[in-house]
Amino acid sequence: xxxxxxxxxxxxxxxxxxxxxxxxxxxxxxxxxxxxxxxxxxxxxxxxxxxxxxxxxxxxxxxxxxxxxxxxxxxxxxxxxxxxxxxxxxxxxxxxxxxxxxxxxxxxxxxxxxxxxxxxxxxxxxxxxxxxxxxxxxxxxxxxxxxxxxxxxxxxxxxxxxxxxxxxxxxxxxxxxxxxxxxxxxxxxxxxxxxxxxxxxxxxxxxxxxxxxxxxxxxxxxxxxxxxxxxxxxxxxxxxxxxxxxxxxxxxxxxxxxxxxxxxxxxxxxxxxxxxxxxxxxxxxxxxxxxxxxxxxxxxxxxxxxxxxxxxxxxxxxxxxxxxxxxxxxxxxxxxxxxxxxxxxxxxxxxxxxxxxxxxxxxxxxxxxxxxxxxxxxxxxxxxxxxxxxxxxxxxxxxxxxxxxxxxxxxxxxxxxxxxxxxxxxxxxxxxxxxxxxxxxxxxxxxxxxxxxxxxxxxxxxxxxxxxxxxxxxxxxxxxxxxxxxxxxxxxxxxxxxxxxxxxxxxxxxxxxxxxxxxxxxxxxxxxxxxxxxxxxxxxxxxxx
Numbered sequence: 001x002x003x004x005x006x007x008x009x010x011x012x013x014x015x016x017x018x019x020x021x022x023x024x025x026x027x028x029x030x031x032x033x034x035x036x037x038x039x040x041x042x043x044x045x046x047x048x049x050x051x052x053x054x055x056x057x058x059x060x061x062x063x064x065x066x067x068x069x070x071x072x073x074x075x076x077x078x079x080x081x082x083x084x085x086x087x088x089x090x091x092x093x094x095x096x097x098x099x100x101x102x103x104x105x106x107x108x109x110x111x112x113x114x115x116x117x118x119x120x121x122x123x124x125x126x127x128x129x130x131x132x133x134x135x136x137x138x139x140x141x142x143x144x145x146x147x148x149x150x151x152x153x154x155x156x157x158x159x160x161x162x163x164x165x166x167x168x169x170x171x172x173x174x175x176x177x178x179x180x181x182x183x184x185x186x187x188x189x190x191x192x193x194x195x196x197x198x199x200x201x202x203x204x205x206x207x208x209x210x211x212x213x214x215x216x217x218x219x220x221x222x223x224x225x226x227x228x229x230x231x232x233x234x235x236x237x238x239x240x241x242x243x244x245x246x247x248x249x250x251x252x253x254x255x256x257x258x259x260x261x262x263x264x265x266x267x268x269x270x271x272x273x274x275x276x277x278x279x280x281x282x283x284x285x286x287x288x289x290x291x292x293x294x295x296x297x298x299x300x301x302x303x304x305x306x307x308x309x310x311x312x313x314x315x316x317x318x319x320x321x322x323x324x325x326x327x328x329x330x331x332x333x334x335x336x337x338x339x340x341x342x343x344x345x346x347x348x349x350x351x352x353x354x355x356x357x358x359x360x361x362x363x364x365x366x367x368x369x370x371x372x373x374x375x376x377x378x379x380x381x382x383x384x385x386x387x388x389x390x391x392x393x394x395x396x397x398x399x400x401x402x403x404x405x406x407x408x409x410x411x412x413x414x415x416x417x418x419x420x421x422x423x424x425x426x427x428x429x430x431x432x433x434x435x436x437x438x439x440x441x442x443x444x445x446x447x448x449x450x451x452x453x454x455x456x457x458x459x460x461x462x463x464x465x466x467x468x469x470x471x472x473x474x475x476x477x478x479x480x481x482x483x484x485x486x487x488x489x490x491x492x493x494x495x496x497x498x499x500x501x502x503x504x505x506x507x508x509x510x511x512x513x514x515x516x517x518x519x520x521x522x523x524x525x526x527x528x529x530x531x532x533x534x535x536x537x538x539x540x541x542x543x544x545x
Contacts (some may be wrong), residue, residue: 014479060460061467068203068464071196086168099169100431103205104182105229106162109155112226115217116142116151117434118335119481128218128484135222138230145264149431151230152332153245154237156426160418163201163381170197189320198378199462206374207465211367214335216478218485240278241419244286245427247279252432260435263280286423289416292400293317293388296465301392301400317387321421324380325429326445327373327453333440334358334366344438351442354450363456368470371462372453381421399481 019054079095082088119125119139129136172191190196213220215242220226220419251262267275296302297317298310308316342359346352358365390412392398399408410416433440440446457463473476486492 040462045246060463062462064462064464065201065467067461069197071199073192074190075196075200078172079170083173084168084170085173088173089470095169099166102162102165102169103201106159106166106201107205107209108229109159109162109233110206110225111213111220112229113152113155114210114213114229114331114335115221115226116148117332118217118338119212120148120336124485124491131484132218132222134224134227137220138221138227141227143263146262147234149434150237151233152430152434153427154233154235155229156430157236157242157422158233158428160422164415164418166201167197170200194382200376202374203462203465203468207371207462208469210370210374211465212473212478214338214367214370215480216473217481219476221476241282241285242423242427243275243278244282245423245431246275247283248423248428249431249435249483253435258436275529282423289420290424292390292411292416293420295400295484296390296392297387301388301398302390304387313387317384320380320384320387321425324377324384324421324425326449327377327380328426329429329433329440330446330449331370331373332430333437333446334369336434336437337441338366345441347438350444350447351438354441354447357447357454368404368457369450369453371465372456373449375456375462376449376453381425384412384421384425385417388420389414440478 074098078084079087079099080092082092084095088099116138120143125136125139142151144189173192209220249260294314297304297313300310302313305315342355346355357371390400391407392400392408392412394405394408394412399405400411403411484492
């Protein structure tokens with residue numbers, strides 16, 4: 001139901017509105033709708049900095065950047081010396097180029113998701129149609145039908161593949177750690193555990209784009225590289241490898257009693273057959289991958305730490321999947337509700353506490369959580385890799401399910417586990433969070449993970465990401481979204497929206513013989529909170545009649 005703001009209807013401000021719409025192409029809502037005395041407005045973000053430059057903060061930045069630099073140096077050295085899988089099999093220079101390309105593309109995917117999810121239906125997109133035409137094309141494509149859900153699914157598969165490629169390019173081969181003559185403890189921390197790859201990937205290609213895109217969404221996607229990434233994700237989703245997550249989404253909908261939101265007409269019989277055929281194929285692949293992993297865990301044929309019983313390993317596996325999924329869903333939920341009023345975001349005790357924490361420090365706790373969250377996700381994926389990676393000698397008759405040696409070699413690569421983690425650990429949870437973002441925000445476990453993420457950011461191991469984010473912001477001249485679309489309490493409206501508002505007030509104030517009108521039922525069809533343009537609200541009002 002489209003309606004006025006709680007304080008005042010449009011008809012009460014009609015004289016001032018008519019005077020302004022003749023000359024102003026866009027204006028702030030506060031200039032045409034006055035707020036009540038009790039209405040509290042949130043000041044716009046004016047800073048993009050993380051913390052004040054105290055001595056402790058500077059020390060954190062220096063140490064973090066030094067660790068990153070050391071990680072980059074030893075990774076490049078591994079590649080040049082042909083001590084990684086791709087550089088030893090093909091060419092060191094090709095491996096470097098592929099590594100750089102994967103890092104850049106991964107960064108685009110991380111920031112693009114934050115932008116597209118954060119801009120969902122909360123602003124008047126016509127405001128930046130002329131100043132940011134490519135970003136507007138993004139919105140038109142991503143918000144058409146259910147394309148946003150499709151993008152989230154396809155993009156997650158791309159992210160996992162990029163991480164896999166980065167690992168092939170930069171992870172050391174067995175025995176190559178000793179080539180640097182470093183102390184054993186340093187080799188084990190940075191090379192044996194993969195910390196060097198984790199720091200390089202997280203601090204360069206994941207955290208800075210997420211930090212910037214969480215508050216500069218419009219500028220971040222205003223380029224053709226981002227548009228190409230959007231098209232690629234939609235094509236990959238169309239192939240159907242990860243379609244099993246949609247079935248899980250429907251199951252979640254049945255359990256919760258809330259229907260899955262859709263912006264498309266019901267499928268035709270041909271579309272239904274094609275859709276469920278892809279779901280069946282995806283389920284078949286997922287089921288086989290899950291069966292292989294469970295059997296390998298019980299038989300002790302993975303790289304899991306020795307001495308753990310199979311049941312314990314299996315419990316750890318599912319707990320880690322749930323933890324990663326919750327972290328992935330929280331990111332979607334926080335970004336999807338970032339432009340809502342606080343009272344709409346937090347509806348429970350823990351929800352109100354979560355919104356209060358995330359809104360502190362002039363909004364800086366959101367990007368701070370994204371850094372801590374990324375560390376948790378990367379760490380969980382590292383442990384999951386150990387849990388699920390098969391360690392089965394080929395040619396000795398110990399193949400899982402008695403598959404051929406060629407099939408066993410493929411399973412030993414871990415690609416089956418990659419698909420498993422994509423569907424069960426990421427895409428399914430993100431789709432659920434996209435459908436029920438407020439429910440995720442109000443979950444008690446969200447409050448706990450929020451503080452854990454903020455704590456990991458406070459430690460400072462990835463504090464250098466804030467420096468890199470600031471450099472990236474200045475190089476690409478990224479501006480805060482408030483510059484273009486205002487704040488939720490004080491949004492910027494396009495001329496089309498203002499004209500529609502004036503038209504609606506003319507209709508309401510005109511002569512009428514309606515009994516409802518005589519009873520005062522003349523609410524203006526405009527709802528800022530839902531971010532719907534006035535013209536769409538007018539159409540919705542007419543449909544209701």
